[in-house]
Amino acid sequence: MRKTFLHIKIIFCSLVVFSSLAQSASFDCSKASSDVEKKICNTPSLSKLDEQLSEVFKPLKKQRTFQVLESEWLENVRNTCESVECLEDAYNEQIGFLSPLPLPGASASNEVKILPADKIYAQSSRPWKTVELAGLPNGKDVVERFLISAEVISGILHVVAFEGHYDVPNSIYRGSLYEYIDRHPIVQPITYTIAKDIGFQGAFNLGNNEEGERYAGIMGGTFYYREKIARNQLRGMAYKVGSGTQPQETSLLLQQWSNTFENAKSGLLFQGDEVFGELKAYYPNTPGYETIAPVDRPEVGWNIFSPIWSKSRPVLYFKNGDETIWRANVVDKTLTKIVSASDQLVIKNPTPVDLNGREAVVYLEDYILKIAVAPE
Template identity: 65%
Template structure:
């Protein structure tokens, strides 16, 4: 027989364990989904695992947005335990850091036979809008100049302005975006305002030629055009929100099209919409990535850029899609499709939480697309 005193204690212990199930206070559960999580041990465990996976990412705005959208559009729309378990399993896998990438060597890359082409598909990546640009008066050009992960945080440098004919250079503002949470609303820091900016031999071209602006050892170096005949080197320490300083160190590096290149890419012009082909310095011959006039795709490539860590290059086809070509497994995938009248510009690869990702401009907005699970 249970004495009244022992019964009260047992009830209190039971209530306490219930209240601390899952990653939130179950005594304050306010929705049917939350109550289902609290009274189902398997869901409570999954909720705790998700909380642990998200904890090291909570200061990154990209993952805060992804987590909020997942709660609203996936978890909170489930009506069954099975649906919730599947939703949790998928999100835990997505938030879990991927293992270190195994770098390939030239021996791993083989040419396709002449009668073969890359397997082509379309698979949308998770897309997050990071920030809108100030879009001040007289803005006609925007360039994403550099994107780099530093201590697990994404830093992006952007130019917004116009071409100054008298100066023979672009004039406008330099901005830094840091993907730090919380930022409400997300903002960009103005590095420099109304300056003549010299970033590359052919800034904005399909191949920029040599680049004169870039990130080195946690700082962004660039050249400021004073007159047609005068320049000065400048440096800005990323994430400092400090005024840039003059620098005697000048950067000169390969274009985005050739930097980190494992091979070369050949493609047609707007008049011919030709095939896409690749060749490699360690072997003779070439392989066809995609033939001319592929159904639904007239190939007109802009902004090819190689990954720093993977046997992959990315490019825009026209102005509203981003494609990914993997030269190891011979796949060609459309990963981003734009909408509306805004143009996509400057797809730039980064690795975030071990995952493959692309940062890009979509009109006046900075966005990131992250690869989903295979």
């Protein structure tokens, strides 16, 4: 009887130990098959890091951007490690990347100091993590595409894009408006068609380098735009973002500065279309100006398009030609290439957002909607 009791006790203890090991990571260790999974289960420090990563990732699971980035990290980083040290470094870096960040306090324009004349912006190339969000319908008669607005609402990214052509007789862009919602799983390439085959007025010079005043955008969770219904008649329209309902006519119209001046931390001087030149900035109550992008760097010269300021940071984004996006921080005086087009496709409308407190830029690459997220 005593031997039987002792045997049962040993079995019970073994089950407790096995159960503890099986639950020591964020996954069932009894089903671990790869060498990496077995290392995680058999190393207490890695098991703890795996659990921490699971916790910080949990609130991001419904966002397609972070689902893709997490899958890429698992395949290309974690699962390529061959040592415990490599795995620890990989986990610590990913936990830091997925942890929410507080938004920085926006610097006032009069707090930004001009760069001394004998100094230049520190220039570098640091690619951001990119994710393909969705493809526009890419209709056969489409010749123009614009990213109209991008906003993070209740933690979820919403993007409004236009696809169509310029209607010369009526002096208006004619086409369709679409909304993309960055939810996982994505149900279809574009979540919702806001309006189809309309005369759309989004800005005074929509599509130009300096677009002038903007007449379309998201405000208070509603996308406002103007629709041309006759040669001399426009009406205001409003679509509740994320609702999937029909737009409604409204007497409230949106009108704001162009992206070049909205949220500006300084004034900008740059050359017009098809002209290679430098980008300069000047500040209130400070004589002179500083050169952000010198004319001789990079070697081919600068062809500045679409300057746009971050709402929350002293940071300016712009395209150089059609194939790269650059980031200029006017406080620490750095200039960084963060995005390069694939296969020499055309990049359009870089638009900054804050995703989980982290810098990000939404843009069009041909008819594909993409996002680039700061790695740190």
